[in-house]
Each structure stands twice: as C-alpha cells, then as structure tokens.
Amino acid sequence: MSATVEFARMNGLGNKILVVDMRGRPDRVTPAAAVALNADPQTEFDQIMAIHDPKAEATDAFIDILNSDGSKAQACGNGTRCVVQALAAETGRKAFTFQTVAGILNAVEHEDGTISVDMGKPVFDWDRIPLAEEFHDTSRIELQIGPIDNPVLHSPSAMSMGNPHAIFWVDKDVMSYDLARFGPLLENHPMFPERANITLAQVTSPTSLTTRTWERGAGLTLACGSAACSAAVSAARTGRTGRRVTINVASAKPPATLSIEWRERDDHVIMTGPAEWEWSGRVDPSTGLWSRDGTREVEAQ
Numbered sequence: 001m002s003a004t005v006e007f008a009r010m011n012g013l014g015n016k017i018l019v020v021d022m023r024g025r026p027d028r029v030t031p032a033a034a035v036a037l038n039a040d041p042q043t044e045f046d047q048i049m050a051i052h053d054p055k056a057e058a059t060d061a062f063i064d065i066l067n068s069d070g071s072k073a074q075a076c077g078n079g080t081r082c083v084v085q086a087l088a089a090e091t092g093r094k095a096f097t098f099q100t101v102a103g104i105l106n107a108v109e110h111e112d113g114t115i116s117v118d119m120g121k122p123v124f125d126w127d128r129i130p131l132a133e134e135f136h137d138t139s140r141i142e143l144q145i146g147p148i149d150n151p152v153l154h155s156p157s158a159m160s161m162g163n164p165h166a167i168f169w170v171d172k173d174v175m176s177y178d179l180a181r182f183g184p185l186l187e188n189h190p191m192f193p194e195r196a197n198i199t200l201a202q203v204t205s206p207t208s209l210t211t212r213t214w215e216r217g218a219g220l221t222l223a224c225g226s227a228a229c230s231a232a233v234s235a236a237r238t239g240r241t242g243r244r245v246t247i248n249v250a251s252a253k254p255p256a257t258l259s260i261e262w263r264e265r266d267d268h269v270i271m272t273g274p275a276e277w278e279w280s281g282r283v284d285p286s287t288g289l290w291s292r293d294g295t296r297e298v299e300a301q
C-alpha cells in the first residue's frame with residue numbers, strides 16, 4: 001500500500017475543503033494528519049472529505065468527514081458538493097449516492113455546474129440533536145449569552161441536519177456580532193453534549209436569509225452548508241420564511257448564495273450551490289506529510 005494518496009484542495013463558497021482519495025485502502029485519515037495539515041498555512045482547511053470504497057449496496061462511496069481539530073463530523077454540505085464535483089470530473093457521471101455516518105446522501109451536478117445535495121430529513125427531537133435538557137419544542141430553546149437582563153444572543157432554534165446546529169435569530173447585520181468571542185462559548189456550552197455549530201441568521205425577506213457560522217471543530221469559517229440548511233429549515237419551522245429560500249452567506253468570498261428547499265412532499269432538505277477546485281497533490285493520511293502536484297519534495301510540517 002502506497003504511503004501517500006491523491007488529494008484536492010477545493011472550496012464551497014470559501015469553506016476550505018480537502019478531498020482525500022482513500023479508495024482501495026483500509027486505513028483512515030488520522031486525527032493527527034488532520035491537525036498537521038491544518039497547522040500548515042498552505043493546507044489549512046475546515047473539513048477533510050475522505051472518499052472510501054462503498055460499504056453499502058447501491059452507494060458510490062463512503063465519506064468520512066474530519067474537522068480541522070481532528071474531530072469527526074456527521075455532515076458537511078459544502079464538502080459534499082466538492083466531492084461531487086471531483087468525482088463528476090473523474091468519471092463523467094452526474095449523479096452520486098454517498099454513505100456517511102449520518103446516512104445516505106444523493107447528489108447531482110447540473111448542466112450549469114451547480115450541485116444539489118439531498119441532505120436528508122431534519123431532526124428536531126431534543127435527545128437526537130442532542131441537547132442536554134428535555135425540550136418539548138426545540139424551535140426556541142432556553143439559552144442565552146451576555147448580560148442576564150439584556151442578552152446579546154438568546155432563544156436559538158436547535159436541530160440536527162445529521163450534525164447539531166443552534167440558530168440564533170438576529171435583527172442586526174450578522175457581521176456586527178463578536179462571533180469569534182461567543183462562538184467557542186456556545187459551541188462548548190453544557191447544553192450541547194456533542195458540541196454544536198453556532199449560526200447567526202438574519203431574515204431579510206420571506207424568501208431570503210443571511211447567515212454566519214462558528215463551526216464545531218473548525219471555528220469561524222467563510223461558509224457552512226449544513227448550517228445554511230438548518231437556518232432555512234428553522235426559519236420555515238418558526239414561520240419566518242417559506243420552505244424555499246436563498247441563503248446569503250455573509251462571509252463567503254466572493255459573496256455567494258445557496259438555494260435551499262425544505263421539500264414538503266418528503267421532508268428532505270435540498271441544498272444547491274457551487275464548488276471550486278483549487279489545486280491537487282499527494283498526502284500521507286497517517287502523518288499529513290504532503291506535496292503539491294508539480295513539485296518533488298514533501299513539504300515540511
């Protein structure tokens with residue numbers, strides 16, 4: 001078995017993704033390799049999407065998802081679009097079915113290059129999100145940050161989109177909040193036994209939202225697809241919008257949008273948006289030592 005595998009540096013709306021090809025081998029990208037890759041400014045990332053041989057019938061691949069702190073994630077919307085683009089370029093196929101620890105995902109690349117991912121059904125049960133306390137209604141849970149009588153953020157909608165999310169509704173520009181300060185406190189709040197992705201969402205019309213996310217295991221990122229899906233579902237669930245919205249991802253570079261539909265007929269959430277290939281190379285999945293295509297040397301960590 002070769003020590004190194006192919007990887008591609010990609011992004012989904014600026015969400016930094018490394019797509020690592022682990023097909024044909026039994027090992028996994030290690031947390032140590034993830035941490036080493038993230039420590040290097042050239043390969044720092046938000047998520048690794050490791051493509052493995054399929055484990056279930058009628059699936060094309062098993063996808064293992066790692067955050068930049070080396071922890072595992074159950075879902076990654078922007079990363080899934082990157083995987084689709086990479087596999088579509090390799091195979092000429094347009095439609096794929098993936099398995100993740102959270103379940104089966106179907107995805108398709110459209111003629112215009114955008115990619116739709118069926119992210120599955122949202123989960124609202126408090127113990128499946130999971131939350132530490134029982135809430136009959138998770139669309140508005142008791143949680144706040146800031147002065148007790150004048151909280152900066154409060155009463156988020158909580159849900160799972162395969163991974164845990166808390167959506168805080170705000171009236172002001174999402175960029176005006178100190179999310180770098182509040183994000184880690186909320187991600188690690190005792191309310192979230194498996195930590196949570198923390199999103200600020202501003203409703204801008206019955207069909208649009210602006211979001212900004214502090215990601216579990218990755219911190220402030222330029223975009224988060226599963227958070228955009230969670231904000232869209234939570235907005236519709238609480239009567240703030242309809243079931244089809246455009247998400248303006250506030251920190252995406254360049255500014256960009258995702259289209260999200262929470263389908264009435266089967267409860268599934270469909271996310272549509274772009275993916276971008278940047279460059280490729282080879283990486284040792286156990287150590288994170290890597291080289292860029294066209295160069296000879298393994299880069300120092």
Ligand SMILES: N[C@@H](CCC[C@H](N)C(=O)O)C(=O)O
Pocket residue numbers: 015046047067072073074075076077078079163164197215216217218221223224225226227
């Ligand atoms: N950027 C991702 C979300 C990645 C997973 C998240 N940090 C977690 O631990 O749940 C996306 O686009 O969905």
